[in-house]
Amino acid sequence: MEKNKIGFGAYMAIVAGILAIVACVLYRTVMYQFKPVYYMLIGAAVVAVLGLLLAKALPKFANYFPVCMSVLLFSAIVWGSMLMVNQIGYVIAGLDGVETIMSYFIFAGFTLAAGVVALVASFLPVGQKA
C-alpha cells in the first residue's frame, strides 16, 4: 500500500487557520458585527484541521482545502465590512473618531494575512506521497 505524508501546504493551512481564529476573537471587538463572518472564520479554521487529518488518507481531496479556506477568508473580509461601511464613512467625514473603526481594520488585517497564507497553501500539497 502506498504511503502518504503530510505536505507543507497542510502546515501553512494550519497557520492560516490559527490566524483565522485570532481574527475571529478580534472580530468580537468590531463595532458592528455580521454573524456569518464568525461562521466563515471558524469554518476556515475547521477546514485547516480537517486538511491535516485527511492529508494522509485523502491527499488529493485535502489539497483543495486551502482553496476553500481562502474563499472563506476573503469572504469574511468583505462581509465583515458590510456593516462598517457607514461608520467608515463617518470617520472619513470627520464625524467620528478613527478609534471606532480601528478594531475592524485590525481584524481585516489578520483575516487578510490568513487569506494570503491560505492562498499560498493552495499552491502546495496538503498531502503527498511519502
Add this chain to the structure above:
Amino acid sequence: MNTQKRSTGLWRGLTAIFASLLALVVGAQSIVQANASFINGQLGITNYKIVDKSDGEKTDSIYYKSEFSSLADLVEAKNALAEEIASEGTVLLKNNDQALPIDTAETVTLWGLNSVHPTLGGMIGSSVSVSADAGQVQWSLVSSLKEKGFKLNEQMIKLYDTDDMTKSYGRKNGHSLTPSFGKMYENASKYNVGEAPADIYTDDILASADGTVALVVLSRDSSEAADYNPVMENIANKQTTDTYERPLALSANEQAMIALAKEHSTKVIVLINANNPIEIEELKNDDAIGAIVWCGEPGMNGFLGVADVLSGAVNPSGHLTDTYAVSSVSAPAMVNFGVYLYTNNSKSGKGDMLTENNKGDWYLVETESIYNGYKYYETRYEDAVLGQANADSAAGAIGDGWVYEDEVSYPFGYGLSYTTFEQKLNSVEVNVGGVGTAKATVTNTGDVAGKSVVQLYVQAPYKAGGLEKSAIQLVAFGKTGVLEPGASEEVTIEFDPAYFASYDENAVKENGTQGAWVLEDGDYYFAIGNGAHEALNNVLAKKTGSEDKLVMTADTESINADNAIVWNLDKTDIETYSVNVENQLQDMDINKLIEGTAEYTTRSDWTKGWKTIETLTPTDAMMVGLRDQLYTFTENDEDMPTWGQSGPYKIVDALTFDENDKPTGVIAFDDPFWDELLNQVTLDEAINFVANTGDDLENLDSIQLAKVYANDGPLGYTGDQVGGYFVRWTANDKDVNPYYTPETDPLATYRMAAMPTEPMVAATYNKELVEREGELLGEDGLYSKESAIFAPGLNLHRTVYCARNHEYYSEDSVLMAYMGNAVCTGLQSKGTMAEPKHFAFNAQESNRSGLSTFMTEQAARENELRGFQMCMSNNTAQGVMTAFNRAGTSYSGGYRSLVTNIARNEWGYMGWFVTDMINGADYMNWRDVVGNGGGGCLTSSAYDTSDIGAMANSKSLIEKDANFQKEMKQSLKYFVYNIAQSNAMNGISSTTEIVYVRTWVDNAILGAEICLGILTALFLILSIRNDVLSGKKKAKEN
C-alpha cells in the same frame, strides 16, 4: 510526474486566487447595492430615467418653479439673506457710553485665540464647509471685518494665526467637542476652551494693541452626539493648559487675556461666539468692559452681518433666545442631566439584566417639571417678590438665599439697540377658540434708525397649590420695519390662546375622559417688555400697584404698569382646546411607574425639586419598553389590505389643476383615489419602502414614483451629505427639469449650508425673515433635486449644557413653534418638504440612543411638544423625524401615544414620520415603529445586526397580521400624499414614464463576476483534470 504535480499545484493555486477574487466581488456587489444611491450620486449616474411618451406634445410638468433665473442668482440671494439674518440676530447686551458702534477709522485689535478660530456652526448635521473649487468663501471674523472696512491690528492676528499656536492651545476649525455615537457610562470629561495663556503676549505685541479698540472673542463650540458637563477639565493636546470652574464659565486664560485687553486698549468690546450661554456676570458688572455682543454661531456668511452691527451699518435688533444665568448650573434642570444608569444595566451583572442590544441602560428624569429656562427664574422671582412658597430660600440658590439679581445676568428676550424705543401696549383682545390680537405702538425716541421687537407675554392666573404655571410666558411677537428717529409704527400681533393654556392631567371633561387643556378662570395679565423679566415687572407693577420690591437686571430696563393689560375669564374652560385630547403620556411620569421616585420642582414650595435621581430599578411594566417589545405580531385577517392590484393610476394623477392647467394641489386625503392608488403597491414594495426610507425615500414602481431624496440639515443641505448642487442630478434629467445642474456648472459643488445656526435665527424675532429662509432652502431643493430636508430642529434647550442646542431655537417652546412654522411654511411654498426633528424629548446627546426620558405630562405638552405643535397642526411640516431616545421607556418612534394619539388624533398632523438613523439597535426596530404608526425607518448598513433582523425576512409574519399591514399602508399613504405635494413631481406628467436601466457600475460588477467565474471554473477543471490524469498514470505505472 513532477511537472504534472507542479502544474496541478499551479492550477489549484490559480483556482484559489480567482475564487477568492470572485468571493470579494460578490460581497462587494452587496455593499454596492446597499449603498447604490450614494454611489450613483457620487458618480452622477442613476438606474432609471424619465421618458416622455407624449409624441412630442409636452405639458408643463414643473409644478414648483424657482423665482430665480439662474443658480448664481439663488446663491447670491442666499448669501445675502444669511448675512441679513446674522445682523438681525446679533444681540447687544451691554453698551456703556456708546462703546458701540466702532468707528471703522479706529484700529481694532482682536483678542483671544478664538478670534481667528471662531465657531461657525456645530459638527455633523449643521457643519459648515465651503467649496473652494466653486469660489465659495467661508467668512471668518477676520475676513468679515476687513471686508466691512475695519482696520485690524495685524500683529495680533499674526501671533494667533500660526499652526504652532493652534496645535498648542487652539481648537481645530473652531471645535474641540468630540462627537461620539458610542455608549457612555461616564460623563464627558474633557473640553478645550482653546484660549492661550497670557505669556504668549510679548511686550511688542501688547504695545501694538495700545490705543486700539479691543474686540475680545469668547467662543464655545457645538456638536451633535456630544454634551458639555460641569465636571469637565480643560485638556488640549493631552495636557492641561487652562483651568475653569465649569466649561461654560470663563477660563483662567480667558480672564487673563481680558485683563490684558483692558490694560492695552481704549475700550473693550466682548463678542460672545457661542450658542450655549456662558457665565458673563463679571463682564456685565465690569465698567472697563464697554459692550457685550452675542453673535451665536453665525454660519459661513454670518460674520459679515455681525461686522455690520459692530460698525453701526446695521442697528442691532436681536433678542436673547435663552436666559443668561449667572451660574450655568443654577437651573433645576441641571440637577438631573448627564449619565444615570438603571441598577440592572447591561454591565451590572444584577437581576433581570438589560442587554447591550436593548440600549436601555440609561435614564433621565426631568424633575424641573414645567420650569424650564426663564419659566424657572422669572416664576421664582415673582414668588420671591410676593414672599411666597419659600422662593427666597437657599434651596437652589447661588448664595445663602435666592435673590434674582444674583441669579440672572440677562433675561430671556433681552436685547438693546443703538437707539431707544418707546413701546406702548394699546390693546389686547382675546378670543377663546379663535385668534387673539394685541396692538402696540412703537416710537423711535433716539437718533438712529432701527427695528424694534414687540414681545407679548401673559401671566395666567395661578392658584396656590394648584396647577403649575409659569409667572410669565411668551405668547407671540412682532417686529417693526426700520423706524427713522421720531417715527412710530403700530404693530399688530395675532396669537392663539391655545398656546398659553395649561395642561391639567386631572381635569375630567364632559365626555368623561381625563386630561385637558385648561384656561382657568381669573385675571390674565398681558404685557410687553424688553424680555420676559421686564414684561413680568410690568405685570407685577400692575398687579400689586407698587414697584418697590421689583428688580431690574440692567439700567436699560424700565417698569411700566401701563404696558400690562388685564383680561378676565369668568369661568374655567377645559373643553375648547381639548377636542380629542386626553392623557397620553402618563407612563412618562416616573412617579406613575414607581411611586415617590421624583420630587418635582413646584411653585407651591421652591425648596422642592433639587434631588438627583441617582438610581432607578425598572419595574416589569417598564421592562416591556426597555426590552423592545412594543408590538407583537398576531394572526388576524379581518379586512386584510389589498396589495399589488392592477390599476391605471400613477402618483402624478393625484395632482389637481385649475381650468388654466395651473396646479392647485392634490386630491383630498380622504378621497378613495388614494386607496385605489395604494392598492397597486405590492407588499414587497411597501416593505422595502418603510424599512429603508430616510436619506432616500424608496421608489414605488407600481405607482411610478421614483426615489426621492432627503438630507440634513438646519443650516441648509450639509456638505457632508450633499456635496453640492450637482450631486443628485444625472444626464437623464437634463431635458426633463430646468433646474438640472451638471457637474460642469461653476457652482456645481457649492455648499448649501449657508445659514446661521438656529439660536441666531430665532434671535431675530422676525418671522418673515425666517419664512424667507425657508423659501431659499426650498429653492436649494429645486436646484439640487432634493425634496425633503431634515430641518428645522425643534427640541427644547432644556439645559445650557446640551452641546446640540445649536440645532434648536430656544429654551421657549412658543418662540420655537413660531420659528419652526415659519421655516416650514417657506420650504413648503417651494415644494421642499420640511422634516422637523427630533420628535420628541431629545433633551441631551449623552446616551441619546435609547435613553429613557421621564417627565410629567404637563411638562411634556407645555414645553417640548408645544414647539412641534404649530408646524405639525398646520401641516407645514410634511415629515417629522422621531428621536433616538425613549419617551418614558418606549422608543419615541414606536410610541403610539405620541405619534398617533397626540400628533395625528389631537393635532391633525398629516405628514409622514421617519426614525432617526437606525444603527443596528434593537430598540429602534421596524416592527415597533411601523406597528405603532411611526412611519418609516431611516436605516444604515448596520440595520441587520439587530436581533429582529431585516423586515423583508419577516414577510411571512407580516402577511398574517392585517393590523400591522394597515398601519404600514397608512404610513405609506402619508408619505405618498406628501411626496405628491413636493418638487419630486417636477418633470413627471401623465405622459411620462419611469424606465429602469442598468448602470455601468452594475454592468462592470456583473462582467467581473462572469470573468472571474469562468477563470475559476477553468482552473478548477484543469486542476481536477491533472489530478485525474496523474491518478491514471500512477495506476498504469503500478
